[in-house]
Amino acid sequence: MIREALVNGEFQAGDKLPSQNEMCDQFGVSPHTVREAIASLVHEGLLYRLHGKGTFVTEKKPRHLTIGLVVHRLTVQSYTNYRRSSEVSSALLHFVQEEANENDVAVLLYVSNDDPEMERRSLKDLVDRKVDGIILFYTGGEQNLDCLEQVKMAGIPLVLVDRYVEGFETDYVVSDNFSGAVCVVDSLSELGFDKILHYTYLNESNAVSDRTAGYVAAMTARGIDCTSMITGFPVPLQPSTVDAFRDEIVASLRQADGRFAVFATNSGVLQYLWPFIVETGVPRDQLALACFDYPYPGLPEDVTIVKAIQPLEEIGRRSVRIILDKLGGLKAIQQVKIGTAIEVTTCCGLMTARSPLSDALNAVSVQTL
16 A cells, blocks of 8 residues: 555655644554554655654655777786777777766676676676666687576676677677678779788687688689688697797798788787788788788888777677666667778888778667577
């Protein structure tokens, strides 16, 4: 009775309740029933008593939303321009946090360090905490699919970023890696580089495999059999791992002979490759480099570099907005692919935007399930 009156808005926050006798008459119940009902609501915190003044409706405290963000690794940047970041996770964290702050949402950060077991523990903890949503940079492969199912069973909105999971229906926001790789090859070809070597990861996510597929499609369209031009590294990539492939890397670079380009799947791979490229002694004006994301500092300024820039700000912000849409009642699954921008810095130091970020943000594919 009194509870229903509170729910229906008959009594507002801060209102003083009628006297016991008035409520007995209003609800047609005994004084004992009224006293028990009030005591129960006071215990729940919905009402409070002030000695000598009466019983009042508690002010409703706004419920603050909390989103869990799980990333695969995190590196502290020495600069603050996250739109030109080499570290994908750092940039995503920054933009997720910005969008969350603007919507009065708290963010809980978890770092899995590329460890599937740590990722499992992070997801379990977020489910136990009953967070309002989860944004996940997924690295668990088949091993952690059951954790994703548990998140769904708990009714917690889940948005994957950077990569999606084949056959698992959930919301995601990713770059259009296939088209981005095609644009990289197109740009290199326009610069006069038709011999393009590709260095990537083995058995990695579809973010990486889509880039390789885009490279193969673009090379095949030019009538080039690029099978022998692809070198794959195991994950995670570390200096010791690269050293083990030293002879293979140097041999592949020297086989290229003459004017050629090196297309690395990301800036980390390119960073590891650079010392081996220098070792070949290739003249800088006969070489071009390419990768997804901005290269790490240290590459020379007299080498042509083609960069596929992921829309990390839009990915981070949109992932938060999708969760808020879900909490607002949206049932449909949103699977979003956003185009990449292409930046070219020539060996003369001239920079051009073959496909600027503003165009990339317009190249958005949204599949609604």
